[in-house]
Each structure stands twice: as C-alpha cells, then as structure tokens.
Amino acid sequence: MIQISDLSKSFDQQEVIKNISLTIPAHQVVAVIGPSGSGKSTFLRCINGLEKITGGAISVNNHQLFAKDSRKVQQKTIHAIRQDTGMVFQQFNLYPHKTVIENVMEALIVVKKQSKEQAKAIASKVLKQVGLQEKENVYPSKLSGGQQQRVAIARALAMEPKIMLFDEPTSALDPELVGEVLKVMKELADEGMTMVIVTHEMRFAQDAADRILFMADGQIVEDAEPKKFFLHPSKERAQKFLAKVNEF
Amino acid sequence: MDMIIDNIPFLLKGAYYTLLITVVSMFFGLIIGLITAIARLKGNRFFRNVARVYVSIIRGTPPLVQIFIVYFGLVDFGIELGSLTAAYIALSINIGAYVSEAFRGAIQAVPAGQTEAALATGMTEAQAIRRIVIPQAIRIAIPPLGNTFVGMLKETSLVSVIAVTELMRSAQLLIAQYYVYMPFYLTIALMYWIMSTVFTFILNRLEKRLSVY
Numbered sequence: 453m454i455q456i457s458d459l460s461k462s463f464d465q466q467e468v469i470k471n472i473s474l475t476i477p478a479h480q481v482v483a484v485i486g487p488s489g490s491g492k493s494t495f496l497r498c499i500n501g502l503e504k505i506t507g508g509a510i511s512v513n514n515h516q517l518f519a520k521d522s523r524k525v526q527q528k529t530i531h532a533i534r535q536d537t538g539m540v541f542q543q544f545n546l547y548p549h550k551t552v553i554e555n556v557m558e559a560l561i562v563v564k565k566q567s568k569e570q571a572k573a574i575a576s577k578v579l580k581q582v583g584l585q586e587k588e589n590v591y592p593s594k595l596s597g598g599q600q601q602r603v604a605i606a607r608a609l610a611m612e613p614k615i616m617l618f619d620e621p622t623s624a625l626d627p628e629l630v631g632e633v634l635k636v637m638k639e640l641a642d643e644g645m646t647m648v649i650v651t652h653e654m655r656f657a658q659d660a661a662d663r664i665l666f667m668a669d670g671q672i673v674e675d676a677e678p679k680k681f682f683l684h685p686s687k688e689r690a691q692k693f694l695a696k697v698n699e700f
Numbered sequence: 701m702d703m704i705i706d707n708i709p710f711l712l713k714g715a716y717y718t719l720l721i722t723v724v725s726m727f728f729g730l731i732i733g734l735i736t737a738i739a740r741l742k743g744n745r746f747f748r749n750v751a752r753v754y755v756s757i758i759r760g761t762p763p764l765v766q767i768f769i770v771y772f773g774l775v776d777f778g779i780e781l782g783s784l785t786a787a788y789i790a791l792s793i794n795i796g797a798y799v800s801e802a803f804r805g806a807i808q809a810v811p812a813g814q815t816e817a818a819l820a821t822g823m824t825e826a827q828a829i830r831r832i833v834i835p836q837a838i839r840i841a842i843p844p845l846g847n848t849f850v851g852m853l854k855e856t857s858l859v860s861v862i863a864v865t866e867l868m869r870s871a872q873l874l875i876a877q878y879y880v881y882m883p884f885y886l887t888i889a890l891m892y893w894i895m896s897t898v899f900t901f902i903l904n905r906l907e908k909r910l911s912v913y
Contacts, residue, residue: 502816534822545817549835559821
C-alpha cells in the first residue's frame with residue numbers, strides 16, 4: 453500500500469530524513485516513535501506531500517511520487533495521493549468558522565462535488581462513528597480538545613481514505629482526554645484501516661500497533677513488532693530511549 | 701442660521717455624492733485589494749512584483765497627485781474621463797493598495813495548519829484559499845478595513861478639486877455665493893463626523909456578528 457524507497461528530505465542544508473526505505477502493506481497499523489527532532493513528523497508529512505521530498509520516491513496506493521519529477525507532475529501525484537489518505541494533526545486544525553458538521557462536509561462538497569444532502573448524510577454517519585452526533589451544529593471552539601480531535605478524525609474519515617496518517621494526535625490534549633481519541637483510533641485499527649501514527653503514547657503503540665518504527669536522526673533505527681521492540685529492543689539507541697520513557 | 705437651513709438640501713446632495721464615491725471606491729478597492737494581496741502572497745514572481753510595485757507607488761505618492769494624473773494626465777493619451785468617473789477610478793486604485801495590505805496581514809494571520817488541513821482532505825491550493833483561508837482572513841481584516849473605509853470617506857473631499865460636487869465642493873460653492881466661511885465649514889465637518897461615526901458603528905456591529913465562533 454505504501455512503498456518508500458530511498459526517501460530523503462532536507463530543509464536548506466539540514467538533512468532531516470536520510471534515505472529511508474520501507475513497505476507498509478494494507479491494513480497494517482504502524483506506530484512511529486522516537487525522540488523529538490528525529491524526523492517522525494516530517495516523515496509522515498512527506499507521505500501526503502505536505503513536505504516536498506528532496507530525494508527518492510514514495511508510492512501510495514500505486515500513485516508514484518518521485519523527487520526528480522517536475523513540480524507539475526509531483527503536484528498531480530500528490531493530489532491523487534491525498535484523495536486516498538486522511539490526516540489528523542496535533543493541533544486538530546478544524547475550520548473555526550464552520551460548525552462541526554460543516555467541517556466534515558466541506559471536502560465532500562468541494563473535492564467530491566457531492567450535493568449538500570449527500571454530504572450531510574455521510575457527515576452525520578461518521579460523526580456518529582466518533583460519538584459526536586449531538587455536536588453537529590456547534591462551532592469547534594465550544595468543544596473540548598478530545599472532541600475536536602474526534603471531529604478531525606471524522607473529517608478525514610468522511611472522504612473514505614484507504615490510509616490514515618496521524619501526526620501526534622494526542623500530544624496537545626489534556627491527559628484525561630487522551631483516552632477518548634485513542635479509543636476511536638483503536639476501533640479504526642480493529643476495522644482494518646491502514647494507519648501510520650506518529651505518537652508518544654507508548655502504551656497505545658504497544659496495544660494497537662502491528663509494527664513499531666523507531667526513528668532517530670532522520671533514520672529508522674529499529675523496525676519491529678511491538679512486543680519485541682518494547683521487551684527486547686536490539687539497538688542501543690532504542691534501549692536508551694525506552695529507558696528514558698520508562699523512568700517515570 | 702437660516703442660510704444653513706436653506707441650503708441643507710444642497711449640502712445633503714453633496715453628502716450623497718460623498719457617500720456614493722466612498723462606497724463605489726471601497727467596493728472596487730476591496731476587489732483590487734483582495735486580488736493584489738493574493739498575487740503578493742501566492743502569485744509567481746511576475747505577479748508578486750507587479751503587486752508590490754503597485755502598492756509601493758500608491759502608498760508613496762499623494763492621493764491628490766493620483767487624482768490629477770487620472771483626470772488631467774490621461775487626457776494626453778486621449779482618455780477623457782468625466783470628473784465623477786475619474787474620482788471612482790483614482791480612489792479605487794488608491795484604496796485598493798491600502799486594502800491589499802490589510803488583507804495581506806489577515807491572510808498571513810490565518811494559521812498554516814488551516815491550509816494544510818484543507819490540502820490533506822484533497823483540496824487544491826486554490827480551493828483551500830477560497831474556501832478556508834479567505835473567509836477567515838476577511839474576519840480578521842474587518843477592523844483595519846474599517847479604518848481604511850473611514851479614511852476613504854474623508855479622502856473623498858480631495859476630489860472636490862476636479863469639480864465633483866461632493867460635500868466639500870458643495871460647501872465651497874455656497875461660500876463663493878455668501879462670502880462666509882465658518883458656518884459652512886462647521887456644518888460639513890459635522891456631517892463628515894456623523895457619517896464616520898455611523899460607519900464605525902455599522903462596522904463594529906458587523907465585526908460582532910461575524911465573530912460568532
């Protein structure tokens with residue numbers, strides 16, 4: 453489903469992603485963890501073209517994006533990739549001037565050219581799925597962080613993506629609100645959604661993911677099943693990281 | 701006093717033209733300003749530079765000079781405009797530059813995450829700007845636009861020099877007739893002040909109404 457070969461990404465002179473290659477099959481749930489500044493978020497944002505890749509290639513659902521392609525070709529590919537991927541951001545990024553249901557309907561109307569009625573029906577359905585059907589007509593500012601993030605998930609799901617990308621979805625939440633968001637994500641994982649999740653929630657990574665990618669200094673240092681990774685990390689970097697995380 | 705009251709209809713007609721010029725110029729100024737702001741922020745190098753030079757020239761030259769160029773200067777190129785038309789054109793172009801600065805600041809004030817969220821759902825850049833960024837930018841731009849608008853109302857007095865009989869020129873014509881200054885100038889000052897206050901009031905209401913979230 454996702455194939456990444458020799459991906460690299462630099463900001464000016466600084467190389468943030470260094471020659472990453474990996475394949476993520478359909479229905480796999482991948483958690484990307486690692487110290488801050490390791491390039492996790494940048495890696496995720498490369499997948500749907502929010503960051504322009506500077507080397508290598510990415511293939512998402514057979515849409516192939518090459519760093520050497522012209523800007524125009526890349527734009528086209530990225531547009532196609534975004535039709536198949538949904539993304540959830542750390543800061544939710546809900547549209548503040550639109551109600552909850554309008555947030556979810558927006559892309560259905562603008563991108564999929566659906567009628568208002570069609571979009572409304574789908575939006576209602578996905579909002580129900582994340583447990584927010586009574587909040588349809590309120591503005592995002594009236595919701596808690598956890599509720600806002602669930603709306604953001606619904607907004608992505610409404611487009612029926614084949615892959616969901618999560619960029620630290622619970623990092624901006626109060627601790628007591630983390631659970632409701634993780635619960636929705638777990639349900640999604642259980643339904644067989646292909647997911648790539650950048651996260652600091654080690655427990656969640658351990659419980660919900662099929663695979664852990666441990667990143668440091670722009671590279672994937674360890675790529676293992678959760679059990680193996682958390683119990684017997686093979687690389688020293690990973691061992692040190694886990695020791696630090698478990699200090700508390 | 702009778703002299704003022706007798707001429708109130710005449711002054712009101714002047715005020716009507718002042719309002720008309722303000723509203724028409726502001727309307728076109730908003731369109732010009734929005735396009736210019738987008739060109740400066742999202743355009744290619746050519747459009748960016750055209751927009752930048754336009755704003756720089758307008759902001760760096762007196763509006764009176766701009767009005768004269770449009771009304772008297774263009775005659776050299778065979779373009780003879782009526783005084784009211786020239787006023788509309790000169791003031792629209794003038795106000796467009798200031799409006800574009802207000803819009804530019806407002807567009808930049810919309811967090812980048814908004815565009816990213818829209819792009820991630822599959823919108824094109826143009827769709828994201830139109831549907832997500834601009835509506836939020838307009839709300840942010842209302843207070844500075846309000847100031848520009850009230851500034852415009854007062855600036856219309858400049859077009860009296862090209863024989864547009866708006867409020868300022870109405871007073872001047874009456875003064876030429878009666879040879880008294882103070883009563884007429886005070887009267888139009890009061891009328892300008894009332895119009896400015898009403899505009900400010902309306903804009904404040906609009907701002908409140910649009911900030912429901």
